[in-house]
Amino acid sequence: MTEALNVTALTRESQWKRRFLQPMLRQRSAMVGLAIIALYILAAVFAPWLATHDPTAQDLMASLQGPSAAHWLGTDSYGQDLYSRLLYGAQLALIIGFASVAIGLVVGVAIGLAAGLMGGRTEWVLMRIVDGLLAFPELILAMAFMAVLGLGTENVVYALALSFVGPFARMTRGDVLQVKNQPYIEAARLMGLTTAAIIWRHVLPNVVSPILVQAGMRVSIAILLESGLSFLGIGVVPPTPDWGLMIAEGRAFITMAPWISGVPGVALAILLVALNLLGDGLRDAFDPTTQKDA
């Protein structure tokens, strides 16, 4: 008996390796993307040590200056050091990006699973709600939600998460439906496996890859949306170092100090490119035949 279990455990491990790690490693551009993201994550995590100044320390005498020895990437209109703000901004962007996608994913997948597995009226009701969520333009949904919750970082995360529930739910349900009718599920049920076990061992693995791809794309959208909200003045609270806020502030000084918008804008662009590369790579690795972009 023990032997059989061991064998099962081994094959499962190599199964994961075979199905996920190896295809990914083969995609070069995805690896580049991953490397860049890793760099950003490192910068974000070690921001307190890498930063040269306190990101909200004002030095009005030194404001609106370009890159120099004292301020590696220049200063904004309050004299705050852009390099330090960039690093802390990376922290915020990544946290908001990943947190909102994570929450949206968990809730969305749960709804999708429930809908797909339970079927019938529950499914119908849940999917109509999901349709409703999907019909809402994301930015407006986030704005309306934040109007209710109030502004600030935490609420931005919740508002964005809400707009991600829909896509995840719909996708999960579709995949669940596909898998549900497979003979091996029927077999598993006949064998007496509990629903939870079926979900965990058979449904989820098939659903994970498209979800990961979707998640990758959503992170870049989350970061874009978050900076958009801050840009409109209804996102995070100043003087929080946030790329969207920095771009918004820099816009008013674009002719005399273009680096105020330029630095966070370029940083944001590179991160988004990296996320896209990774997302593409993931998609090509797992679903080479379909082009699911929803």
Place this chain on the structure above:
Amino acid sequence: MSEQNHKDKLAAVLAAGINRRSFMKLMGSGAGLAAGSAIMGGSLVQNAIAAAPKRGGTIKLAWIDAVDTLDPHFTASLGSVKILNNIFNGLLKVAYDGKKVSFVPDLAEKWEMPDDKTHVFKLRQGVKFHNGDPCDAAAVKWSLERVKDPAVASPHAWKFETLAGIDIVDESTIRMRFSKPYAFLPVALTGSTGRAGTIVSKRAVEQHGKAFGRNPVGTGPFKFAGWRENESITLERNPDYFEPGLPYLDGVQILLIKEPTAAVAAMMSGQVDGMSLSPFQFVPQLKANRNLKVYGEVEGNYSFVAMNNRRAPFDDPMLRKAVAFAINRDSIVKQGYFGEAIPAYSPISPPMTGFYDKNIGKTGRGQFFDLKKAMAYRKQSKVQGEINPVYIVSQGFTGSGGSGTRNSQLLLPMLARIGIKPKIELLDRAVWTKRRNGGDFDMYDEAWIADLDPDETIYPEWHSGKPWNFVGYSNPVFDKLVSDAQDTLNQATRKKLYDKAEDVIMADAPLAMLAHMKVFKILHKRVQGFQYIPVDLLNLHSVWLS
């Protein structure tokens, strides 16, 4: 620009001119016509000296301040007032000769005061509304009474609180009777900032009802031609305008822009002929651009930090005074307004000729930066140790230097020095307004703008129980001083009363003064004939395109 330059420049600007006291005396003795036409004639002469105006053309203006409604009796935004002053007239209008502000007859030809509670206006003959109706005594009476009518519920009704009645003396003469002498009346009766005195067409109001604000009909040089929401407002020339020869332009296209930098971009590339306002930080660049003319001086306004007097921690005057003296106004002027402002010691501002003391800095009056004093007051405060008041801010749709959240951010390090670390709460405009109105805040910053008389700049904002007194300041000594100042026409008496009132309120410090700001109009050099008036007006009466 250094502060020294500012003070010198201001001193030069406010140098001798007819002061308001003698003007008022002239008015009282029935020589209004002479004084009025002297000033009127002056501006016409000025026009003739310049190159001969060309007729025709449509001017394109980028409007970055919000326009809420074009019904003058309901508008609360200066973006609207600037437009309104081209569509309507008041009994009086604001004039500026480069040195001082005065109130001259507009729709009225003559202004007499048989006693200090009665004002008789003889109207110009032959003035017609844009819809053809005559603007006679009956029309004017109707318009003035509309403002006061409780059924109409105009937010400007308070400006006619002491109006006892309006009589029609003859077809072109009306008499306004007040229960008390009313010093603020000249401002109230202007067609622009006063708004209460803007004369609107009875027939149009009755025809459109609530929609009059989008179909305004007045007597001004331009007729309303159309309003495309969030896009543009168009005006066209009124061929029957009563000032001979005016206006020169065929039409006005007002582009409603939410994004100030886009407007600046359009201005710098010559794609629009003018901007209604300018963010402070672009002014040096705009001034350096040889194709543009920048008009702007310190106007009747003041920005301030308000503190909630009704609850802790700012129910303690010592703490408030600490805040008032901890603020480095030079820094705010330089960083918040990019040098385009002057520090404010007290609410009364430069255009209030006869009331503003340009040397106030040397008198020790008012509030100013003195860290030692601030620390001393802080030590005497009820609450010691770090205080975290709630500071509500709003970015709104656009952020431009000098407003939005900028002041709050600049104040943070200054307040930190006296042990106050505000918790900044970013709200969208709707919530910010509601919380301010409802007293749910500890601090916020704001500005009262386009004021011409001390009365409107401190009475409704700081008198107990008045609707704009959002901080809940209440001091009966102050109340009496400003009420008395309203009821007399004697300039010297009023000045004494306002000085005392200012001393009281600055000592109580329900607010901490920040700055008096310059307000800019940017025009392309092809726009000629523009007469700048330091009360945020963009009058197109005498403007022409070369």
Place this chain on the structure above:
Amino acid sequence: MFQAVSAKLAQTLLVLLIVSVASFTFLKLAPGDPVSIMLGSDYSKTSYEQLTHELGLDQPVIFQYGNWLADFVRGDWGTSYITNQNIFELAVLQALPVTLTLAGFSLLIALVIGIPTGVLAALYRNSWIDVLATTLAIGGNAFPSFYLGIILIWVFGVDLGWFPVLGFVAPWEDFWRGLWHLALPAITLGAWYVGLIARITRSSLLEVLGQPYILAAKARGEPAWRVVWVHGMRNVLMPLVTVIGLQLGGMLRGAVMTEVVFALPGLGMMVTTAVLNREYIVVQAGIMITGLLFVAVNLAVDQTYQFLDPRLRRR
């Protein structure tokens, strides 16, 4: 087919109903109200109460929604509290055409730039052209539209002076001037799509170019361009159409930003202003229209599928 469409329509209406309830609830739950905004600083308790009563905002929330729904369905979309303008006029006659024009033009630009880019990348696969094209494609997706818009305004509008920087001129009133004014905003909005379209084109084309029937066409002596554009592109159309349809949400999001930065009076601007002013009836109108647009596009996409791929046509 008729049954399918009408069933779908009924479903859509239900979804829109849910959406309207949701957006209504949000705005009612949100602190702040249009009356405070309208009164602004000229605020007094009596005028506040009076105006609230006049606008019917003191009624129970359910009544307000019910009234709105009843009116809306009958075609009376109400009047804006703040501007007193008829909302139907505002939303459908003024704002909607602007957004549609912007979106249409953006899509056109994205297709015109994206498809050839994708084709080139596929034909010269793994060469420097491919890398360049792919970089361009990815770059388009990287910049937030508000940032890109600002850069375009300052570089192309002010410094170079090639394009106007603000204002909307309706192409149906003045075609070339209209397009000229839309150029910068359309590029800003279209940039997002360029990347997507290029990548889809490239991968679909690559997929197909190795197929036997392509080789057969080449063997027949068909010119290269025909091989690519006629035979190859057929395979690209379906995924392309799918992507365009599905990305509509993204376009609406980008449209809000683009409209704000370039001062275009479209739906995005209208709804955003209304949310900030707590004018729920304008928001409702905007969301209804957006929702309908969404569904219309999805339906159109479905129908186009059937047209493009005869295998999907139901007998």
